[in-house]
Amino acid sequence: MAFQHNLKLGESINNNQLTSIFLCSPQGGMRRSHKTNTLVIVSDHTNLLYEDRWEGKVFHYTGMGQNGDQDINYMQNRTLAESRTNGVEIHLFEVFRESEYIYMGEVSLSAAPYEEQQLDKGDKLRKVVVFPVTLKSAKNPIAVPEKLVQEKNALKEKNAAKLTNEQVLNRALNASRKAATRKTVAKTFDRDPNVMEYAKRWASGICQLCEKSAPYFNKKNKPHLHTHHIKWLSKGGEDTIENTVALCPNCHDKMHILDLQEDVHKLKQKVKNHNFKLLMEV
Structure with a gap:
């Protein structure tokens, strides 16, 4: 049965609300909740480290790990990589202002995860895992102000x-x-x-x-x-x-x-x- 969160596409909430709705951790870009069987992925555009981006209808989301090469089997990277078969719902939020989380919708993997090079927290080039996802309930990403x-x-x-x-x-x-x-x-x-x-x-x-x-x-x-x-x-x-x-x-x-x-x-x-x-x- 799908998790009932009652959020509308494009709705803005704060971090406390996100945590209480999904019963997940208040920190991190990938927040797994066993209680709601969900994985919240947060793309924080005020953070200069990750290069998440929309390319048309596909959102390319960078996995977990701030230093060194990322591992697809590391913590929630694995959860997202196996989301087609593990039954976990994936919900995407984007952040443009501090403490303002915009609900983009439930997403699913649209293709296999792939590797690309990005800089880590220490400005050293490393391999990261990128997850291409698309929205499940909308044909196109919602327009943001x-x-x-x-x-x-x-x-x-x-x-x-x-x-x-x-x-x-x-x-x-x-x-x-x-x-x-x-x-x-x-x-x-x-x-x-x-x-x-x-x-x-x-x-x-x-x-x-x-x-x-x-x-x-x-x-x-x-x-x-x-x-x-x-x-x-x-x-x-x-x-x-x-x-x-x-x-x-x-x-x-x-x-x-x-x-x-x-x-x-x-x-x-x-x-x-x-x-x-x-x-x-x-």
Whole structure:
């Protein structure tokens, strides 16, 4: 018999409510409850460690383990991996603000778990187990308020700006190549903040198209430049440092209105000639 939680898709609850409803632990990203025969998986987007993402209708959820290679047989990784046969219900929540858990719905594995590389808590590259899941009661992921996605992206950008050049380079080089997408009021792309931060530091305050200094400094006394994907994400471009440059607002506007081939070629040449293993102190 299915567990009766009485939550509606898109409903927001706090951690205490989640714990009391599912009778699970108040901590962790994967919370097993034997009393309700459920596994709550929490994708906390305020946590910079895991790279969970929607790709269309499939949510790619990173397994347990913060340091070193992950093991598919480790604790709740195994529960989720065997969820097609063990009878455990899987319920997905996403977090965009601290202590605000949005119920996305019951999910099930849509394909076999696979391995990919991500950075661990110590910024060391490791293998992680990724579980592709889809919603059981809805054809598409529910739309979340665009403001929440913007707040999450702003938080990640703020945290990326605090990193050392070495950390930014390491995280940008190992960022997921495909931009995550999700449904809001309008379709938005979850851009990797480390890729954006790298492009700005590489530019060192100079627009990479017109080659003039940024028009002004922002409130944090940093040159105001926009990051731009040479091949737009909406056209299949990758969210990588090889496809991202920093432009003054005027040139950024020009690229989105005209996207002239000579400008595209110039930016591609800059990327081609750049040594991405180096990032000078700024």
